[in-house]
Amino acid sequence: MDIATPVSKVITELKSLLGDRLATSNSVREHHSHDTSRLAPHLPDAVAFPRTEEEVAAIVSACAAHGVPVVPFGAGSSMEGHTIPIRGGITLDTREMNRIVEIRPEDLLAVVQPGVTRKQLNVELRETGLMFSVDPGADASIGGMASTRGSGTTSVRYGTMRENVLALRVVTPDGTAIQTGSRARKSSTGYDLTHLFVGSEGTLGVITELTVRLHPIPEAVSVAFCPFPTVAQAVEAVIACVQYGIPVARVEFLDEVAIASVNNYSKLDMPVAPTLLFEFHGTSAWVEEQAKLAEDICTAHDAISYRWTADTDERNKLWQARHDLFWATKAIIPGYDLYTGDICVPISRLAESITAARADIDASSLKGQIIGHVGDGNFHTAYLIDPNNPVHLKEAEEMADRLVERALKVGGTASGEHGIGMAKLKFMRKEHGKAVDVMEKIKAALDPKGIMNPGKMGSEWSA
Numbered sequence: 453m454d455i456a457t458p459v460s461k462v463i464t465e466l467k468s469l470l471g472d473r474l475a476t477s478n479s480v481r482e483h484h485s486h487d488t489s490r491l492a493p494h495l496p497d498a499v500a501f502p503r504t505e506e507e508v509a510a511i512v513s514a515c516a517a518h519g520v521p522v523v524p525f526g527a528g529s530s531m532e533g534h535t536i537p538i539r540g541g542i543t544l545d546t547r548e549m550n551r552i553v554e555i556r557p558e559d560l561l562a563v564v565q566p567g568v569t570r571k572q573l574n575v576e577l578r579e580t581g582l583m584f585s586v587d588p589g590a591d592a593s594i595g596g597m598a599s600t601r602g603s604g605t606t607s608v609r610y611g612t613m614r615e616n617v618l619a620l621r622v623v624t625p626d627g628t629a630i631q632t633g634s635r636a637r638k639s640s641t642g643y644d645l646t647h648l649f650v651g652s653e654g655t656l657g658v659i660t661e662l663t664v665r666l667h668p669i670p671e672a673v674s675v676a677f678c679p680f681p682t683v684a685q686a687v688e689a690v691i692a693c694v695q696y697g698i699p700v701a702r703v704e705f706l707d708e709v710a711i712a713s714v715n716n717y718s719k720l721d722m723p724v725a726p727t728l729l730f731e732f733h734g735t736s737a738w739v740e741e742q743a744k745l746a747e748d749i750c751t752a753h754d755a756i757s758y759r760w761t762a763d764t765d766e767r768n769k770l771w772q773a774r775h776d777l778f779w780a781t782k783a784i785i786p787g788y789d790l791y792t793g794d795i796c797v798p799i800s801r802l803a804e805s806i807t808a809a810r811a812d813i814d815a816s817s818l819k820g821q822i823i824g825h826v827g828d829g830n831f832h833t834a835y836l837i838d839p840n841n842p843v844h845l846k847e848a849e850e851m852a853d854r855l856v857e858r859a860l861k862v863g864g865t866a867s868g869e870h871g872i873g874m875a876k877l878k879f880m881r882k883e884h885g886k887a888v889d890v891m892e893k894i895k896a897a898l899d900p901k902g903i904m905n906p907g908k909m910g911s912e913w914s915a
Contacts, residue, residue, distance in 0.1 A: 458518035459497045462542060465514045466500055473501040473548070484525055484535070484543040490791055490839070491533040491874060496523065496543040503548045505621060505629055505660040512658060512903075513627030515542055521906050522625075524654035526596025527569065529588075531792060532873030534600060534653050538907045544658060546595050552576055553661065560666045561618060561635060566595020566659045573664075582666040585610035588869070589775045595659045600871040601651030605774070608694075608827030609701040609733065610667055612869070617650050621661035625899040635663060648894070653871055654905040656898050670733035673701075674743050675767045676760035678750045679725035683707060683810055683822075686726040687803040689753040690826045694799055698745050700827055702731035704774055707810060709821035710781070717780030718773035725756060728826075729774060731767070778834075781821060785836050791848035793833035795859035796868030802829050808858055809833055812851050818844060820851075830868035857882075872909055880909075 456464075466474045475481070476498045485493035497520075502508045515522045521541025528535065537543055550567035557580045564573060571591045573584045586597060588604035596602070598620070603612035610616070619633030633639070633646035649656055680686035690703055706714065706727050714720055728750070732742040743760040750758050761767070773780075781790060797805045806822055813820040813833070824831025833855055837844035856866045856879050866872075866879040881888050895902075895910025902911055 459520050459541065462514050462518050462520045463498050466498070466511060466542070469507065469510055470500055470502070473503075475499045475501070481543075484528070484545065485537070487528055487530045487533060487535050487873075489531050489533045489536075489873065489875060490789055490837075490845075491536060494536050494538050495540065496537040497540045499525075499543045499545055501545050501548045505623065508544065508549075508623045508658050508660050509627045509629050511542065511544055512623050512625065515903050516626055516901060519901055519903065521903050522658070523905050524595075524599065524658050526566065526593035526599070527591065529590040529592050530596065530600055530873060531794075531870045532867070532875040534871060534873040534905075534908065536874065538874070541903070546593060546658075549595075549660065555580060555666075556635075557582060557666075559635060560668075561663055562666055563661060563663050564594055565661055566593060566598075568594050570594060570597070577666065580666075581669050583669050584616075584664060585667045586613055586616055589778075594662055594664065598650050598659055598662055599652065599654050601869075603825070603830070603869040605702045605704060605771075605825055607825060607830075607869075608703060609699060614647060614650055616665045617646060617662055618665060619663035620646050620649055620659055622649050622657040622659055624657045625901065625904045629660065633663065651871070653873065653909055655895060655909045655911070656904060658904075670701075670739075672734060672736040672739045672762060673764075673767060674732045674739040674760055674762040675770055676730040676732075676743055676746060676758060677722060677727060677770065678730070678747075678758045679711075679723040679727045679756045680750075681725065681754060681756060683726045684803050684807055685753045685755075686728055687806050687826060689750045689755065690728060691799055691802060692749045692753065693746055694827055696745070696749065698742055698749075699733075700730055700742070700746070701733040702729070702825075703827040704729040705806070705822070705824045705826040705831065706774075706777075707822045709819070710777060710823050713780040713784050713821070714773050714777060717783050718769075718776055720769075720773055723756060729770065730760070731771075736762070777823060781834055781836070784819065787838075788836045789839045791835045791837050791845070791852065792870070793835075793852040793855045794830075794867050794870040795855055795864055796828070796830040797859050797862055797864035799829045801862040801864070802826060802831075805858060805862065805864070806831055809855055812854060816847055816851060818847055818851075825868075828868075829864070874908065877909070
């Protein structure tokens, strides 16, 4: 006689609740076994597709009763292994929780379910004259962006998810639904639970609803691109722009390898040199003034050229090329994977950090590039590796580790926006010291059975 296992009991319970929205087929499980990282996949035992908070609570309650892991899943675009169900269990996919609950233009906010994507929300917002500002590049789910404390190209002006989430509804690990925060722009009541869950990467609960800030769509937008003779000159120009107080909406850095791949993939003809891409928001007169101020600063730092335009088609083409950079880089050597790094440093240490990272790549046997949202000190490395070559993997890992070690030495962080997942766990004690013990206590208090995204933050820190 077969003895039912805890996970089989949960699957039986959830099948009666969800019907066909509980999937156990190999194809669905495989899709949820990985993210965009280089980390090894692992199959969940089943994938649940809830539509309501009540269904989420029922799923989590069933898993809690039997000690079965629950792994929240958004669009699957995370980059550090956040959603890989390394202990099996139930993956909880929020894609069917994709309703925009309310838009309140007069309060500059929207209430959305976690499966709503940033592009979906912005399409709905067009007629209001408002926008959701956080732009990580991928069409990520807003729930996933909150879980990883996502940011992106516009964070230098409008902030990250930390600044743009006002309130949450969350199902905690015992199946209880709670409200955190409010629609008010500020509060001084109680612990800031909203921002405890923002960035918790699914280890403390499942986000079921978000109240997010909106921003007016600017009257005018201009862009500029500016190549430099050296990496150091480009980055020093960024630092000068920030210190001068120019309120740039975006300022992206692409080294010469990145520019060459963009030119090839997106059919552009930018000079192959370390380059800054700027975007300015405001009135027509103000974006022109910002562009000219930035031009003066870039010229003073020996820019090769400086070109700015307010043409919408040119602007869209430029930023689409930037967002396609992941695929453009992979196209350099077909069949190779990207091993990525992601750190953030104080703006005063940015030039030396990028220069050291570029020197590291040049001294290696691998081809790689550096890009970044450099206005807030955040940049990424990407090393092209043969995924079946252990020498490539070892060399890339060593470079990525050195990148983080240098960042921590100058007061920076192991991740500016990709998060911790599994790949960055080994740096948590080096960055946070005894504060990690507090994080572990929070995890144990909220999730004593350890069912929420186990093996990730709060449960298995590296010493």
